[in-house]
Amino acid sequence: MEPGGQSRRVTIVDVARHAEVSTTTVSKVLRNAYGASPATRAKVRKAMAELGYRPYAAARGMRGQTYTIGVMLPDIRNPFFPDIIDGLTEALRDTDYQVLMGPGGCNDEQAEARMTEAMIDRGMDGMILVAPVSSRSHLEHVAAAVPTVIVGRHGRSASYDSVAADDIAGAALVVGHLAGLGHRRIAHIDHAETDPDRLAEMSNAVRADGYREAMAAHGLADEIDIVSTTYTQEGGYLGARLLLDRPRLPTAIFAGADVVAMGVIQAVDEAGLSIPQDISVAGYDNTSLAALVPVSLTSVDQAGTHIGAHAARLLLDRIADRGRPSAQVKLAPTLVPRRTTAPPPA
Amino acid sequence: MEPGGQSRRVTIVDVARHAEVSTTTVSKVLRNAYGASPATRAKVRKAMAELGYRPYAAARGMRGQTYTIGVMLPDIRNPFFPDIIDGLTEALRDTDYQVLMGPGGCNDEQAEARMTEAMIDRGMDGMILVAPVSSRSHLEHVAAAVPTVIVGRHGRSASYDSVAADDIAGAALVVGHLAGLGHRRIAHIDHAETDPDRLAEMSNAVRADGYREAMAAHGLADEIDIVSTTYTQEGGYLGARLLLDRPRLPTAIFAGADVVAMGVIQAVDEAGLSIPQDISVAGYDNTSLAALVPVSLTSVDQAGTHIGAHAARLLLDRIADRGRPSAQVKLAPTLVPRRTTAPPPA
DNA sequence: GTGAAAGCGCTAACAA
DNA sequence: TTGTTAGCGCTTTCAC
Numbered sequence: 001m002e003p004g005g006q007s008r009r010v011t012i013v014d015v016a017r018h019a020e021v022s023t024t025t026v027s028k029v030l031r032n033a034y035g036a037s038p039a040t041r042a043k044v045r046k047a048m049a050e051l052g053y054r055p056y057a058a059a060r061g062m063r064g065q066t067y068t069i070g071v072m073l074p075d076i077r078n079p080f081f082p083d084i085i086d087g088l089t090e091a092l093r094d095t096d097y098q099v100l101m102g103p104g105g106c107n108d109e110q111a112e113a114r115m116t117e118a119m120i121d122r123g124m125d126g127m128i129l130v131a132p133v134s135s136r137s138h139l140e141h142v143a144a145a146v147p148t149v150i151v152g153r154h155g156r157s158a159s160y161d162s163v164a165a166d167d168i169a170g171a172a173l174v175v176g177h178l179a180g181l182g183h184r185r186i187a188h189i190d191h192a193e194t195d196p197d198r199l200a201e202m203s204n205a206v207r208a209d210g211y212r213e214a215m216a217a218h219g220l221a222d223e224i225d226i227v228s229t230t231y232t233q234e235g236g237y238l239g240a241r242l243l244l245d246r247p248r249l250p251t252a253i254f255a256g257a258d259v260v261a262m263g264v265i266q267a268v269d270e271a272g273l274s275i276p277q278d279i280s281v282a283g284y285d286n287t288s289l290a291a292l293v294p295v296s297l298t299s300v301d302q303a304g305t306h307i308g309a310h311a312a313r314l315l316l317d318r319i320a321d322r323g324r325p326s327a328q329v330k331l332a333p334t335l336v337p338r339r340t341t342a343p344p345p346a
Numbered sequence: 347m348e349p350g351g352q353s354r355r356v357t358i359v360d361v362a363r364h365a366e367v368s369t370t371t372v373s374k375v376l377r378n379a380y381g382a383s384p385a386t387r388a389k390v391r392k393a394m395a396e397l398g399y400r401p402y403a404a405a406r407g408m409r410g411q412t413y414t415i416g417v418m419l420p421d422i423r424n425p426f427f428p429d430i431i432d433g434l435t436e437a438l439r440d441t442d443y444q445v446l447m448g449p450g451g452c453n454d455e456q457a458e459a460r461m462t463e464a465m466i467d468r469g470m471d472g473m474i475l476v477a478p479v480s481s482r483s484h485l486e487h488v489a490a491a492v493p494t495v496i497v498g499r500h501g502r503s504a505s506y507d508s509v510a511a512d513d514i515a516g517a518a519l520v521v522g523h524l525a526g527l528g529h530r531r532i533a534h535i536d537h538a539e540t541d542p543d544r545l546a547e548m549s550n551a552v553r554a555d556g557y558r559e560a561m562a563a564h565g566l567a568d569e570i571d572i573v574s575t576t577y578t579q580e581g582g583y584l585g586a587r588l589l590l591d592r593p594r595l596p597t598a599i600f601a602g603a604d605v606v607a608m609g610v611i612q613a614v615d616e617a618g619l620s621i622p623q624d625i626s627v628a629g630y631d632n633t634s635l636a637a638l639v640p641v642s643l644t645s646v647d648q649a650g651t652h653i654g655a656h657a658a659r660l661l662l663d664r665i666a667d668r669g670r671p672s673a674q675v676k677l678a679p680t681l682v683p684r685r686t687t688a689p690p691p692a
Numbered sequence: 693g694t695g696a697a698a699g700c701g702c703t704a705a706c707a708a
Numbered sequence: 709t710t711g712t713t714a715g716c717g718c719t720t721t722c723a724c
Contacts, residue, residue: 036693059717062717063700102444386710696722698721
């Protein structure tokens with residue numbers, strides 16, 4: 001109230017005194033634990049309300065839980081993440097858990113480690129790591145300390161659960177769509193990856209695999225053309241520049257992410273070509289960017305809210321039973337055709 | 347290591363034993379506090395490293411600080427916020443403070459209150475509230491509990507610091523730009539606001555005021571035309587639909603935010619008009635959306651990273667001295683003209 | 693069903 | 709400079 005004069009917090013002791021019971025009893029009511037009669041419960045609840053009591057999560061954490069779930073986001077700019085967060089918070093709405101998010105630092109393994117440690121040190125009851133770039137051993141190290149769900153990364157582990165969209169299927173949807181329109185020279189822009197561990201687990205690598213498989217399935221194995229840059233707008237720009245320098249231009253470019261596609265569009269625009277008349281462009285993630293009318297990008301929808309909801313459910317499950325076998329959820333993506341894809345020029 | 351067998355945390359006691367000193371000494375070293383010889387310091391640091399000790403923030407918080415700063419974001423989808431976060435984390439990089447973000451729940455006062463309470467209960471050392479919609483009294487209630495900086499909201503208080511861009515000047519930049527191109531019928535889309543408190547403090551309202559003032563200053567007082575919807579894409583769409591139904595069409599629409607402008611573009615597109623030939627459109631915030639080549643939206647840049655950096659500095663300052671007088675920082679915006687604005691049709 | 697008392701990991705008075 | 713000793717607000721045995 002008074003500037004600087006922070007009035008002392010109402011504690012469990014105040015509540016106990018007010019309700020004329022012990023602090024133990026108050027604690028039991030707080031946790032909905034066994035061992036308090038309905039009458040006592042009511043009395044304590046009333047006292048809590050009258051005093052405006054709110055439990056101090058940090059103190060609870062010293063013995064029990066903090067009722068906090070940490071979500072590490074690799075890149076807060078990626079418009080795909082809000083969907084996941086929405087699904088997450090929606091699924092957690094009627095629980096006592098609060099979600100706090102930490103900026104992981106775009107593709108920076110060290111920053112990611114700092115963030116995960118910071119969350120562990122702050123007593124998170126559970127953690128959700130979205131598309132982490134950390135090594136598998138680091139992920140297992142995190143999972144050993146606190147229940148963990150990995151989102152958007154393939155590869156299974158006994159120590160954590162995971163939720164991801166089926167990127168092989170997603171890539172096949174794009175290639176199928178383009179091939180169906182009559183395209184043969186379909187190029188792909190990938191995120192460069194050297195680490196063998198991650199090569200097998202990261203979405204980008206799996207999408208590239210899916211692209212290869214699908215091209216082969218459509219009898220276009222000879223047309224496979226992958227440029228590796230990064231999953232950023234600049235990466236897309238750079239990749240497209242390389243593709244536009246090819247002696248035989250591709251008639252379609254499948255970008256591994258919507259942001260990448262935005263860079264592609266820029267490069268194509270600068271080259272004086274038009275989309276989709278001269279060249280088709282497809283993205284991935286069906287972010288809000290893709291839906292913008294002036295953009296209207298064909299993309300693959302990963303059902304982000306469902307991913308988030310599944311992650312929340314798995315996490316609560318594991319917080320309740322840390323010993324249970326790990327689970328992997330794989331969700332089917334869908335294609336969202338828009339105005340950037342059309343039949344190739346005749 | 348073993349599944350379920352979380353090996354006990356290394357504590358200050360272990361470090362003390364290993365270094366053959368008292369826990370007090372370890373604590374002093376940890377806090378860089380006065381009262382430990384260089385030799386002792388080195389010994390303790392070595393022990394910490396050898397044991398892989400990491401302080402447990404929640405426990406520190408029970409007596410001292412948690413070294414955690416909570417940032418409440420009203421809408422994680424708004425692409426303006428990442429810039430603020432970048433400025434914030436950059437400014438905090440070399441400190442011991444960690445940033446955790448909480449989703450505030452788009453324009454929902456209750457959700458906002460839940461989030462701020464949750465952060466206080468989790469022992470945040472300081473809080474940064476970005477464009478909060480809460481009542482002034484709630485903001486002061488938060489500030490009474492923990493050092494607080496309010497970002498993106500006008501109006502000053504003795505109990506908290508604030509950082510905002512000069513929205514009057516920003517609106518004047520847009521109107522000046524459009525008037526300079528020869529426009530007279532410049533309409534504005536605003537975020538509807540009824541609460542008198544917030545009417546004076548929220549950015550949207552101030553932008554509308556700035557629009558009115560600037561129109562008058564350019565001798566266009568008679569052309570003032572404001573449509574009030576919401577600061578969302580749908581709001582922009584709706585607002586534009588209303589404006590396009592006017593007997594005399596506006597030749598330019600100044601949307602109060604980039605996302606709003608995206609909705610405007612959609613409505614204009616559907617009406618079969620082209621931008622900027624038939625109608626000019628300007629946004630506000632210069633988000634990454636505006637820069638996208640297919641969008642290329644004229645907008646006002648608020649220097650989000652600077653806003654974030656200032657907020658961080660003010661907060662650290664106030665954590666160090668809670669009694670100091672409150673400060674208000676106002677930053678000058680700049681205009682970024684792009685392809686959606688041009689002279690009006692002849 | 694209820695409560696006394698110990699303790700979670702750390703910081704802060706106060707002595708030595 | 710160093711260590712002893714109380715707590716911080718809550719949960720958890722373990723008696724009653």
